[in-house]
Each structure stands twice: as C-alpha cells, then as structure tokens.
Amino acid sequence: METASVLLQSITIPFGFNLKGNQIISCRHFSKQFQSMGFYSQQSLKPIHNPSSFGLSPSPLRKTARTQFLSPLKCSFSDISSSDSRNPLLEPFKNLSFDSVKSTLSELTPIKIVKWAAIVSLGIAAIKWTVNLVFNPFFWMYFSWSWLFWPWFVAIALALYGLYAFRKHLIGEASIVEQLAIVNSVFTWLTLVPPAYFNGYLEGWPLVFFFVYHYFFFFNVSVRKRLYGDYYGRPHDPMWDVNPPKWYRLLFCVGVMVGHWLAAFEAPELHRIPGGWSNVGIWILIIVTLLMQYNSTLYLAKYSEKVVVPTSVVQFGPYRWVRHPIYASTILLFTTYCLAIRAPLSMLFVVAVCLMYFEQKAKLEEVLMIETFGESYLEYASKVRCKFIPFMY
Incomplete structure (x- = not known):
C-alpha cells in the first residue's frame, strides 16, 4: 500500500504498475480489469515513469490528460515553532539587557530612591492590613451588626x-x-x-404621617399645576415674600424638630397604641387638616396674581373662620401627629413654638395687607377676630 500511494491514479481507469517481470498488478477486482481491457486499446496512452528507487518499469496504463497527484495531508499544528510568535508577558523584557539596567540604575537619585521605597512600603503595608482585616473574626462580627443598623x-x-x-x-x-x-x-x-430610634422598629401612625406630611405640603404645588399647567413658581413682586429674620426661622425649624423627638420619647411603645375605632377622631382631624390646607391655598390663589400677590381680601372658605387658615392647618397637622402617638405634653410644646413663629409672620403680613387694601382689610379683621384657632385665638 505504501508503494501504491505514491503512484498516479485516474478517475476512469484502474491504477497499476509493471514490475520488471512484465506482470501487471492491479488493485481492482479481476472482472473490472477484464472489462476495461478493450477500452485501453482505443486510448492514446503514455508510459508512466516511476521512480527508480522502487525498481519499477514504465507501465502503459495511464492517461496523461486526467491525472492528479494525491493531495497532501494538512494539519493545524506545526512541529516547528514560528519565530514571529510573540508572548505579551515577555514584551517588557524583550529589550532588557545588562547595559539598559546599568543605565537605569545610574540615573537614580536619592529622591527617587526614597520615593520608590515609600511607595513599595505603603503597598506592602496596605496588603498586610487588608489580609489581616479579611482574616480577622472580629471584623466580620462587627460587620454583621451593620445589618441591624x-x-x-x-x-x-x-x-x-x-x-x-x-x-x-x-x-x-x-x-x-x-x-x-x-x-x-x-x-x-x-x-x-x-x-424608630426609641422603639427599634416602625409601625402604625409614624408611617401614616410620613405620607400625610407629603400630601399636606404639596398642596400648593398641585394648585400651581391646576392654574398654570406646571409646577414652577412665577416671578412676582418680592414685597410679598414676607419672612421673619433668618435666625427666627432657624429657631422655628429647630423647635419643630425637637418637638417631634420629644413626642417620640414621650409616646408609649408603638405596639401599645390602641387601634380600631379609638382612632376615628384622629382620622377626622387628618381629613379636616388636609381640607383646610387645600381650600385655603385654592381660595388664596383664586384671589391672587401668580399665586403669591393678592388682588383682594379673601373672605370665603376657611377665611371666614380664621384670618390665617394656612398657618392654622400647619399647627393642626403637628397637633394631630402628637395626639396620634399619645404625646400630649409634646403637643403643647409644638403648638407654642408654632404660635410664636406664626404670630410674628402674621403681623408682618397684616401690616402689608393694611398698606395695600386699607379699610377693606380692617373691616375684615374686625369681623374675623381669630388668627389661628377658631373662637379661641
């Protein structure tokens, strides 16, 4: 078989070779060879010169027009390593030589040595600290506490x-x-x-009032959206931006924050606050507070230019009962929160803080209203005597 693999073969006629004894040997069956003998005599054939190393004589059985060599075997691997192959890990050391190392060391200065020594020392210290921290059991114990806090x-x-x-x-x-x-x-x-700080958990009224506070203080934004189609304030006369001094406003904010913390400290545990029908009054106060804030803002916007500058004295809606219903609804909101979590003393503190601040702000606004509307506002003030609390104050 090894000898036959180096010979030429044809597509239509059997391949063979002639030994020195003039005996034809074919790899096909005898019947196939016999059937093709007549065909051979009619073809113009050329002898095939076999290599002399095999000791073979020419054989007149091959047709030169349709012969081809056996295609060589192909392999994807090579036993010979290419000189052009590059290893990226060895690239920095490709041009490394004794002379380059010597020139680099000769350029070192004491400052560079100290700098690189500090960098290496810090790197080693950081690695050592990180390894000690990772394998320290107390670190993982304290880290697990973070899930509680x-x-x-x-x-x-x-x-x-x-x-x-x-x-x-x-x-x-x-x-x-x-x-x-x-x-x-x-x-x-x-x-x-x-x-959450005083109880260790949250449930009930604190979660309710978190959303009530959002709903309450976004009423003015919703009114602006209803009137103008967006949430942005309009430019207006800064004369109507009535505010007490900054330190007074800061004290008011601190007082309200302290009042809420005192209420949480005074209140019983959240799970001990009764539910059910005993809280019907609280829900009524919440609804009254929200309606008062919304109606006050809406009526004031209807009789104001750009929601801020009043065009006339408003005497409708909640303004029939108190002269400053927006401030009154804010006081009522904080009062309802303290009542809901059962903190009456803190409620008194928060009410006192609000009255001190809103009293000062109401005085500034009423002076401006009298300067703008004169007798009409004085007449309204004589009819509605209470500023914040109906029939009381």
Missing part, C-alpha cells in the same frame, strides 16, 4: 444629601430631584427616625 446608614445618607441640596437651593441652583430630596429628608427625620 442599616436604617441609620440610609437616614444619615439622606440627611447629608438633603443638606447638600438645601445649600444649592439657597443659591437658586437646586434641581427638582434635589428639592424632593430636601422634602423627603425633612419628613423622614420628623416622622420616621425619632419613633
């Missing part, structure tokens, strides 16, 4: 971001998302964090 991480992160957004709000660069972050951080630290 994760709400504090969230609350502190929200507070820090709220302070950052508030700083941008003071310079007029806060986006809508940052303004929402301010509101959410404030309401979280008013309604959720204090009871």
Whole structure:
C-alpha cells in the first residue's frame, strides 16, 4: 500500500504498475480489469515513469490528460515553532539587557530612591492590613451588626444629601430631584427616625404621617399645576415674600424638630397604641387638616396674581373662620401627629413654638395687607377676630 500511494491514479481507469517481470498488478477486482481491457486499446496512452528507487518499469496504463497527484495531508499544528510568535508577558523584557539596567540604575537619585521605597512600603503595608482585616473574626462580627443598623446608614445618607441640596437651593441652583430630596429628608427625620430610634422598629401612625406630611405640603404645588399647567413658581413682586429674620426661622425649624423627638420619647411603645375605632377622631382631624390646607391655598390663589400677590381680601372658605387658615392647618397637622402617638405634653410644646413663629409672620403680613387694601382689610379683621384657632385665638 505504501508503494501504491505514491503512484498516479485516474478517475476512469484502474491504477497499476509493471514490475520488471512484465506482470501487471492491479488493485481492482479481476472482472473490472477484464472489462476495461478493450477500452485501453482505443486510448492514446503514455508510459508512466516511476521512480527508480522502487525498481519499477514504465507501465502503459495511464492517461496523461486526467491525472492528479494525491493531495497532501494538512494539519493545524506545526512541529516547528514560528519565530514571529510573540508572548505579551515577555514584551517588557524583550529589550532588557545588562547595559539598559546599568543605565537605569545610574540615573537614580536619592529622591527617587526614597520615593520608590515609600511607595513599595505603603503597598506592602496596605496588603498586610487588608489580609489581616479579611482574616480577622472580629471584623466580620462587627460587620454583621451593620445589618441591624442599616436604617441609620440610609437616614444619615439622606440627611447629608438633603443638606447638600438645601445649600444649592439657597443659591437658586437646586434641581427638582434635589428639592424632593430636601422634602423627603425633612419628613423622614420628623416622622420616621425619632419613633424608630426609641422603639427599634416602625409601625402604625409614624408611617401614616410620613405620607400625610407629603400630601399636606404639596398642596400648593398641585394648585400651581391646576392654574398654570406646571409646577414652577412665577416671578412676582418680592414685597410679598414676607419672612421673619433668618435666625427666627432657624429657631422655628429647630423647635419643630425637637418637638417631634420629644413626642417620640414621650409616646408609649408603638405596639401599645390602641387601634380600631379609638382612632376615628384622629382620622377626622387628618381629613379636616388636609381640607383646610387645600381650600385655603385654592381660595388664596383664586384671589391672587401668580399665586403669591393678592388682588383682594379673601373672605370665603376657611377665611371666614380664621384670618390665617394656612398657618392654622400647619399647627393642626403637628397637633394631630402628637395626639396620634399619645404625646400630649409634646403637643403643647409644638403648638407654642408654632404660635410664636406664626404670630410674628402674621403681623408682618397684616401690616402689608393694611398698606395695600386699607379699610377693606380692617373691616375684615374686625369681623374675623381669630388668627389661628377658631373662637379661641
């Protein structure tokens, strides 16, 4: 078989070779060879010269027009390594020589030596500290405690971001998302964090008032959307931006925050607060508070230009009972919260803080209203004597 593999073969006639004894040997069956003998005599054939190393004589059985060599075997692997192959790991050391190392060392200065020594030392120290920390059992024990205190991480992160957004709000660069972050951080630290700190968990009224506070303080935004189709404030006369001094406003904010923490401290455990029909009065106060805030804002916007600048004295809706129903609804909201978690003493403190602040602000607004509307506002003030609490104050 090895001898036959180096010979030429044809597609139509059997291949063979002639030994020196003039005997034809074929690899086909005898019958096939016999059938093709007549065909051979009619073809113009050329002798095939076999290599002399096999000791073979020419054989007149091959046709030169349709012959082909056996295609060589192909392999995807080579036993010979290519000199052009490159190893990326060895690239930095390709041009490395004794002279290059010598020139690099000769260029070193004491400052470079100290610098590289410090870098290597810090790297070794960092690796050593990391390895010791990973294999320290006390680290994993303390780390597991973080799963118990994760709400504090969230609350502190929200507070820090709220302070950052508030700083941008003071310079007029806060986006809508940052303004929402301010509101959410404030309401979280008013309604959720204090009871969670003193109870270790949250349930019931703190969660309810977290959403009630959002709903309450977004009424003015919804009224602006109803009137103008968007949530943005309109430019107006700054004369109507009535505010007490900054330190007075800061004291008011601190007082409200302290009042909510005192309420959470005074209140019983959340699971001991009764539910069911005993809270019907609380729900009625919540509904009254929300309706008072919404109607007051809506009536004031109808008789105001750009929601801020009043065009006439409003004497309808909640303004028939008190002269400042928006401030009254805010006081009622804080009062309802304290009543819901059963903290009456803290309720008195929060009411006192609100009355001191809103009294000062109401005086500034009434002076401006008298200057603008004169006798009509004085007549209204004589009819509606109470500022915040109907029939009382």
